[in-house]
Amino acid sequence: MLFDLILVAIDDQPHSKAALDYAIKLARRERAELMIIAVAPIPQITGTIDEVIDAGESGREHLEPFVRAAREEAERQGQPVKTSILLGHPAEVICDYARANNVDLIVLGKKRHHFGSVSERVIKQAPCPVFIAGESEVIKYIEKGAESGKWELRKDMRTKLEGKAKMMRIYIGEGDRLDDKPLYQAIVLKLRELDMAGATVYRGIMGYGGHQRLHKSRFLGLSRDLPIMISAVDTQEKINSVLPLIEEMVSEGLIVLSEVTVIKYAHGRAPD
Structure with missing residues (x-):
């Protein structure tokens, strides 16, 4: 023991x-x-x-x-x-x-x-x-x-997540910030603090939102306001518990939930 x-x-x-x-x-x-x-x-x-x-x-x-x-x-x-x-x-x-x-x-x-x-x-x-x-x-x-x-x-390592679960997707702009920090970074750190099973940030190459303004990557250049999507999967109870906090952080953007089925959730030993 x-x-x-x-x-x-x-x-x-x-x-x-x-x-x-x-x-x-x-x-x-x-x-x-x-x-x-x-x-x-x-x-x-x-x-x-x-x-x-x-x-x-x-x-x-x-x-x-x-x-x-x-x-x-x-x-x-x-x-x-x-x-x-x-x-x-x-x-x-x-x-x-x-x-x-x-x-x-x-x-x-x-x-x-x-x-x-x-x-x-x-x-x-x-x-x-x-x-x-x-x-x-x-x-x-x-x-x-x-x-x-x-x-x-x-x-403390999460060891089990399988079957029916919820996926939360958060759509924001790359230029969005919160407390002098990129908003996507602040959200991921908050999800980690709240012990979500995992989160991934995706950077889009083109898109538009509520203002109908087109955001796209420039040829041979960099745009600093490309679309960003943050995806996180966990149990329905966990998603429901963190959702109010995420809503407070996102002043402009889109948050959607969908049903998913987790086939496998595995990880190696946590790094020292």
């Missing part, structure tokens, strides 16, 4: 669900032990001992239903689990708990558009690999010396 003991840290935020779902799935696949913890943070401004204790108890009571629901979900899926609610600074508590229990992997949720401060601190201080669930990004532990750690960020 790659992991014998998996720790997932949850709180009362929506991104915790992705972390819990992934941790349960991985624990079942690896036949690993699963620990679920939640950390009630201590007040930023320290008061009297009684005030700190009261704040901790209040935080514990607030987190209890979330931890109970997480335990019930794990048990519903047939995964044995241990749970704890702890008090302290979340990142420090998570790392200390992982170290004390010889945890093999820490799973955290990712906020919508970025790592939170807790995630960043855990990544820097953790004694083991850290998986940030929600965007399929894996923080892999390489080596850790006494003073600093060395980490790398990799995409």
Whole structure:
């Protein structure tokens, strides 16, 4: 087994669900032990001992239903689990708990558009690999010396896509830009960030759009506003989830969807 003991840290935020779902799935696949913890943070401004204790108890009571629901979900899926609610600074508590229990992997949720401060601190201080669930990004532990750690960020490889799927085609101009970047490049990077199965950019030699203006390649020259088509294929659910974001990026152009059948989706080992 790659992991014998998996720790997932949850709180009362929506991104915790992705972390819990992934941790349960991985624990079942690896036949690993699963620990679920939640950390009630201590007040930023320290008061009297009684005030700190009261704040901790209040935080514990607030987190209890979330931890109970997480335990019930794990048990519903047939995964044995241990749970704890702890008090302290979340990142420090998570790392200390992982170290004390010889945890093999820490799973955290990712906020919508970025790592939170807790995630960043855990990544820097953790004694083991850290998986940030929600965007399929894996923080892999390489080596850790006494003073600093060395980490790398990799995409979790998609291994299966077959049968009925959706194809999204986006038609724009080569000269279109977004935030000082070619729009086609911004779209492809966004699709990759959103963990789409794949995307390809095609450069046309002639075409026109809503303005009826003809765009074509010049003989022995280059046109900087040729038609561009971006093609991406994935499940209907995935396409539906990314479509609103792509629509926001494309102020002028055409976006179409079509049904496709995936015969084969295969790739080699991800490059180091």
